Amino acid sequence: MTGTLHGQTAVDYGRGQRRGNRLAIARRLHAAGVRVVITSTTERIHLRRANWMRVAEAVLSFIADLTVETEVQRFVDSVLSRAGGSTSW
Numbered sequence: 001m002t003g004t005l006h007g008q009t010a011v012d013y014g015r016g017q018r019r020g021n022r023l024a025i026a027r028r029l030h031a032a033g034v035r036v037v038i039t040s041t042t043e044r045i046h047l048r049r050a051n052w053m054r055v056a057e058a059v060l061s062f063i064a065d066l067t068v069e070t071e072v073q074r075f076v077d078s079v080l081s082r083a084g085g086s087t088s089w
Helices: 022-031 044-052 069-083
Strands: 009-013 035-040 059-063
Touching: 009 022, 009 069, 022 035, 035 044, 035 069, 044 059, 059 069
Parallel strands: 009 035, 035 059
Antiparallel strands: none
8 A cells, every 4th residue: 555545534434343354454544644433333342443453542433323414423523623634643
């Protein structure tokens, strides 16, 4: 992966489940300098952040039901306020 993604933000939703192959994608994005944001509908998302990324300080996790418009807006506002124009959180 080239450095052209450096400083961008990627949102990976539905990461609360225990299995899946998107972990490798999230790790590659993070290695390329992408800010990774993960979200799910349960608090388990915070465990995913801590357990499977092993770079928890560089990954944001949010609880949000993306089928509910008000939660989507809250999620987007939170990501934008945390990500801003900076590559570090």
